[in-house]
Amino acid sequence: MTSEAASLRAYLVDDELLAIERLQRMLAAFPEIEIAGTATDPAEAVATLNDSHSKPIDVLFLDIQMPGLNGFELLSRLNVQPFVIFTTAYDQHALRAFETNAIDYLLKPIEPEQLKRALHKLGRLRPVVKPDWQQNPALPQLLQELTASLREGHTTYPNRIASRVGERISFLPLDDVTHFIAQDKLTFAVVAGRRHCVDQTIVDLERRLDPAKFLRVHRSVLVNVDWIHEVNSWFAGKVVLTLKDVQHTQLTVARDRVRTLKDRLGI
Structure with missing residues (x-):
């Protein structure tokens, strides 16, 4: 990353504590990343991220498949859309995910090289992206469609x-x-x-x-x-x-x- 992208505040959301702990260990190798918080409860994450007294985050590491609220529902409830790096064991939502504010898509188990690539991509985009890019008026509707697709669809695997x-x-x-x-x-x-x-x-x-x-x-x-x-x-x-x-x-x-x-x- 460039020096312009130093001190990026990251927030991690995953219903699996072990997945969060592993990602934290991997992010420790990147001194420019400051972990602002973590949550295994999506509703708790929404409350924290929407708290007007909290300092804004720069990037959200977000699982998609979670009980209660899935990743797309979580995004739809945020007052301000951050950059997103999706982390999930399922890749069927990858292409649609990139239509949101996603920077990258990391398939679990996350590889160090995947993470490095995503952070470098974030470092390149963050200094030049216009603020209103994160306020796309079509985004709420897209997130609703993704949520409906996720809830109605059932992943099928070959036998x-x-x-x-x-x-x-x-x-x-x-x-x-x-x-x-x-x-x-x-x-x-x-x-x-x-x-x-x-x-x-x-x-x-x-x-x-x-x-x-x-x-x-x-x-x-x-x-x-x-x-x-x-x-x-x-x-x-x-x-x-x-x-x-x-x-x-x-x-x-x-x-x-x-x-x-x-x-x-x-x-």
Whole structure:
């Protein structure tokens, strides 16, 4: 960020306390960011942000899927619209989110490089954006539409995946896939220890599949959490998963993914 963008006041809203704590730790690496407050209750966040005695914030890190008020409803109740960086495990609202005052869209679990990119983008825009940009008269209607869409719609995820071998295409039930692994520029779905080539990258699969079921534990590995049998901590902080398959497959967890894995498994 430029010096002009120094001392940005940020407010964090997410109904998961662990997600807020993780984001706080990541933001600590950016001295230009001052965390003005956090909230796990969206209604509490609205009250705080609308308090006329409170100093305005510069950027709002906001989850979309929350009980009570979702992220779009929260925005619709703010007296002044701040810059927004959405943080969520679901990407189906990404394009519409950019039509609001969103600076960026960070898919959970947030990667350090994603966060750095978003903050740099904020640093570029903030000094030059006109004040009335944040008071778009069409914004309230858009937020109402987004809220209605979020409440009425139900995210659907595929229950099988295609595997191609030459001209032959077979379909694999995702419940049977223990994990996906990327190797030699190819991606494989593993079923009963056997690898099946799929036409999607690990990144594509992470965004397409149910995030409650499939978790990325390494840049080249996406695991089906239902198949995890054991989590073993080895020397030097190394964490290894053992799966329930016949082969008792072991998968190494990247250091920056350990916390997310433990949060997901509740350990």
